[in-house]
Amino acid sequence: MQLVIMSPTLLQSPSRFPFLTWRSGCFIPPGTRWHSPQPRIPLLQGQLSRTPFHRLHTCRSSLPPRCLGRSPSVTRGTDLLHGTLRQPVRTFRFLAYFLPSRVPQGQRSGSTQATVSPDQAGAHGHDSHQQHPTSTDASSVPAVATSTTAEHNPTATLRSTSPTPPSTLTQEAKKAEQGSTLTKFSWTALRRLVTLARPEYKILGGAVSLLLLSSTVTMSVPFAMGKIIDIVSSTSTNPPFGLSPAQFFMALGAFFVSGALANSGRVYLIRLAGERVIRRLRTLLFSSLLRQEIGFFDQQRTGDLVSRLANDTTVVGKSLTHNISDGLRSLMMAGAGLSMMFYMSPTLTGIMLGIVPPISIAAIVYGRYIRHLSHQTQTALGESTKVVEERLSNIRTVQAFVTEDKEVGVYRERVDSVFQLAKKEAMYSAFFFGGAGLAGNLAIMAMLGVGGNMVMQGGLTVGELTSFLLYTAYVGGSLSGLTSFYSEIMKGMGASGRLFDLLDRTPMIPRGTSDSSTVLAPLHGRVTFDHVSFAYPTRTQSEIFHDLSFAVAPGTVVGIAGASGTGKSTIAALLLRFYDPQRGTIRVDGVDLRELDLEWWRRQIATVSQEPVLFAGTIAENVAYGLVGEVTEAQIREALVQAHCGFVEQLPDGIHTYVGERGVSLSGGQKQRVAIARAIIKNPHILIFDEATSALDSENEHLMKEALSSLTRGRTVFTIAHRLSTLKSTDLILCLDQGELVETGTFSHLMEKPDGYFKRLMEYQMHH
Numbered sequence: 001m002q003l004v005i006m007s008p009t010l011l012q013s014p015s016r017f018p019f020l021t022w023r024s025g026c027f028i029p030p031g032t033r034w035h036s037p038q039p040r041i042p043l044l045q046g047q048l049s050r051t052p053f054h055r056l057h058t059c060r061s062s063l064p065p066r067c068l069g070r071s072p073s074v075t076r077g078t079d080l081l082h083g084t085l086r087q088p089v090r091t092f093r094f095l096a097y098f099l100p101s102r103v104p105q106g107q108r109s110g111s112t113q114a115t116v117s118p119d120q121a122g123a124h125g126h127d128s129h130q131q132h133p134t135s136t137d138a139s140s141v142p143a144v145a146t147s148t149t150a151e152h153n154p155t156a157t158l159r160s161t162s163p164t165p166p167s168t169l170t171q172e173a174k175k176a177e178q179g180s181t182l183t184k185f186s187w188t189a190l191r192r193l194v195t196l197a198r199p200e201y202k203i204l205g206g207a208v209s210l211l212l213l214s215s216t217v218t219m220s221v222p223f224a225m226g227k228i229i230d231i232v233s234s235t236s237t238n239p240p241f242g243l244s245p246a247q248f249f250m251a252l253g254a255f256f257v258s259g260a261l262a263n264s265g266r267v268y269l270i271r272l273a274g275e276r277v278i279r280r281l282r283t284l285l286f287s288s289l290l291r292q293e294i295g296f297f298d299q300q301r302t303g304d305l306v307s308r309l310a311n312d313t314t315v316v317g318k319s320l321t322h323n324i325s326d327g328l329r330s331l332m333m334a335g336a337g338l339s340m341m342f343y344m345s346p347t348l349t350g351i352m353l354g355i356v357p358p359i360s361i362a363a364i365v366y367g368r369y370i371r372h373l374s375h376q377t378q379t380a381l382g383e384s385t386k387v388v389e390e391r392l393s394n395i396r397t398v399q400a401f402v403t404e405d406k407e408v409g410v411y412r413e414r415v416d417s418v419f420q421l422a423k424k425e426a427m428y429s430a431f432f433f434g435g436a437g438l439a440g441n442l443a444i445m446a447m448l449g450v451g452g453n454m455v456m457q458g459g460l461t462v463g464e465l466t467s468f469l470l471y472t473a474y475v476g477g478s479l480s481g482l483t484s485f486y487s488e489i490m491k492g493m494g495a496s497g498r499l500f501d502l503l504d505r506t507p508m509i510p511r512g513t514s515d516s517s518t519v520l521a522p523l524h525g526r527v528t529f530d531h532v533s534f535a536y537p538t539r540t541q542s543e544i545f546h547d548l549s550f551a552v553a554p555g556t557v558v559g560i561a562g563a564s565g566t567g568k569s570t571i572a573a574l575l576l577r578f579y580d581p582q583r584g585t586i587r588v589d590g591v592d593l594r595e596l597d598l599e600w601w602r603r604q605i606a607t608v609s610q611e612p613v614l615f616a617g618t619i620a621e622n623v624a625y626g627l628v629g630e631v632t633e634a635q636i637r638e639a640l641v642q643a644h645c646g647f648v649e650q651l652p653d654g655i656h657t658y659v660g661e662r663g664v665s666l667s668g669g670q671k672q673r674v675a676i677a678r679a680i681i682k683n684p685h686i687l688i689f690d691e692a693t694s695a696l697d698s699e700n701e702h703l704m705k706e707a708l709s710s711l712t713r714g715r716t717v718f719t720i721a722h723r724l725s726t727l728k729s730t731d732l733i734l735c736l737d738q739g740e741l742v743e744t745g746t747f748s749h750l751m752e753k754p755d756g757y758f759k760r761l762m763e764y765q766m767h768h
C-alpha cells in the first residue's frame, strides 16, 4: 500500500501520534518499509506491513483532523466519511490503511464504544488489576464496575465486513459469525482449552507460586492496617511477635516489597505464557488454513478467517493465562478474606452475608441486560463500519459515480441506529452505576452502624473494625472477579471451539505426501478428461461440466474457447486440483490425478492467470516465488529477458524494484510479463495460460506473444482464450458451450466448418 503523509498537523505535534515513528522528517507507522523519500515536500511513500488491529484502531481514532478533513471523533463519523469520500484517491490510500479491514465487535477503546458490561468489569486490568478497594466507595461492591474502558476486554469478536451475500455462508461460517455468546459449558471443551496451555506448565506453575505469595501479602494488608490503627490510637496495643513499633514497620515494608516483587514476576510470567500460547496458536492456525482446499475458501469469508487468526487466538491465549490467574487470585482472596472476617467477627460477617449477596445478584442480572444492549450496539456498529469499509475500498467507483452524498446518507442512518442504542445503554449504565454505588454505600453504612456499636461496647477495636471493612471490600471485589472469570472462560471456550474447528479440519484435497501418493518420472504431459462431471461446492446444483471427455497429447498447445462463463477457467482449476470432479477422472499420463502427490503435481504446472497476482516484494522476489532451493540473480535476469521484461532495467532499482502490494506499481502488461518470467523460471511440464480479458495495447500484446513463445516450446500448454484470434497458433482447439465440448480441431479446421460453433463465435467477436 502506498503511504502518503502530508499533514502539517502531524508534523507539528509528534507527541499526539505516538503510534508513528519520526524518520527523516516524516512519520511512519511501526513496521513500515519505506523508500524513495520525495524531496522538498514532507511526503513519504512507503510500504506498510501488517500492523496489529488494535494498533490500527488506535491509529484511526487518533488521526490528525487535517488528514480527515474533519474531527476524527467517532461521534462525528458521518463527517469523517463525508470528508474522506472527497479526498483525492492518493490521500485516501493513507486513510484506508488506518481503517480496520474488519469490524471489532467487542473491542473499542475510549469514545462511545466503551462496552464493558458491569458484570465483566472485574476482569479489567488483568495483570495490573491490583484494584483492591482501599476506600469504601461503590467499587467495593461485587459486580460494580469502576472502569468503562473496553481496552482490556479480551473478548472482542471481529466480524467480517466482506460483501459476500449471506446465502453463500456455510454452517461453519455462520457458527463463526454467531460468536462466543452461544457457547455452552462443556467439560470436553474446557479440557481441550486447557490442553492448549499444557506446554506452558512450567511458566504457569511459577506464576501460580508467585500468585500465592503476592495474594498472601495482599490479604495481610487489611490486617496490618487495623494493627497500625490500633497501635497509633491506643498505647495498650503492641505490635505482634514482640516487635517494637519501628521493627514492625520495617518488617511490614519488607513484606510488602516481597509481595510487589512476586506480583511483578507473576504478571511477567502470565503474560509470557499468554503470548507464547497465542504465537503457537496463530502459527498452527495459519498453516492449517493454507492447507485447506480452495472449495473451503469459496465457502468462507476471508474476514472471518482473519478474525479467528487475529482475535480468537488472543481470546484463547488470554483466557488460559490472564483469566485463570485472575480467577485463582479472586478465589484465594475471597476464601482468605471470608475466613479472616469470620475470625474477627462472626456476627458482623453474618450480617454482611445477609446484605451483599442479594445486591450482587441484582447487579449481575441488571449487568447482563446492559451487556445485551452493548452487544446490540456493537452489532449495529459493525453494520455501519461495513458501509465505510466497502465504500472506502471502492472509492474510485464512488467518486466516479458521484455518489458521495448518497453514501453519506446511508452511513448516517447506520450511525444513527448505533447512536440510539448507545444512548439507551448509557442511560441504563448510568442507573446501574448510581444504584450500585448507593447500594454499596448503604451496605457499608449498615455495617458501620452495627460495627460501631460493637466498638463502643468493647467487642471490637477500631483497628479490627477497619480491617473488617477492608476485608469486606476485598471479598466483594474478588466475587466480582469470579463472575467475570466464568464469562471469560466461556468466551475462551467459544473461541477455542472455533479454532479447533479449523485446526482439526482435514482438507478435502490432502497434500498427498503419504506413501501411497505417486510421483511420475518421467512426466510426459498427456492430459485426459474422462467423463468428467463437476459442480462448484458452493453451487452443487448447477453442473459446470457434464460428462466432459477429451485427451491432449504431450507437447500440444491447446486453446480452450467458448462464451464467457462456460467453464474455461474451471478446466484450469480442475487441472491444478483446486477441486475434484464429482464424477469421472482426470488423468495425467494415464494416472488418476487423485493418486498423484499433490505438491509434486502442482510443482509441474505453471500458471499465468488473467490478472496475475504479484506479492508485495521486489521483482526478483516475485519471479523466484514458489521455487524450491537456491535461485541465482542470473537465473532471474535470464527469465526476465525471456519474458521480454526489458522495462525492469529502466526502473530505479532494476530487479530489486519494489512492486507494491499486489504489484500495484506495475502496469497490467508488465505484471503479466513478470508472471510469465515467474512461470519460465519454474521450467514447468505443463503451462496454463489464462489470457487477459482486458485488451492490451498492440505493443504489449506483441511482447506478450513473444514472451509466451519462449514458454510454450516443448510443453503441454492450455491457453484459455478470450480473444479467439489468439488461438491461430494453437495445435488444437477445444470449444465449449454450456459446459459441453461442442467442437474440437485446429483453427483452420474449425473455421472451415460452414455453420460451426467456433466459426460463429469468431464472427461474433469480430463484429462486436
Ligand SMILES: Nc1ncnc2c1ncn2[C@@H]1O[C@H](COP(=O)(O)OP(=O)(O)OP(=O)(O)O)[C@@H](O)[C@H]1O
Pocket: 298, 536, 537, 538, 539, 544, 562, 563, 564, 565, 566, 567, 568, 569, 570, 571, 722
Ligand atoms: N468459485 C466458484 N464458485 C462457484 N461458481 C463458480 C466459481 N468460479 C466460477 N464459477 C461459475 O462457474 C461458471 C464457469 O466459470 P469459469 O470461470 O470457468 O468461466 P469462463 O469460461 O472461464 O468465463 P470467462 O471467459 O468469463 O472468464 C460460471 O458460471 C461461474 O459463475
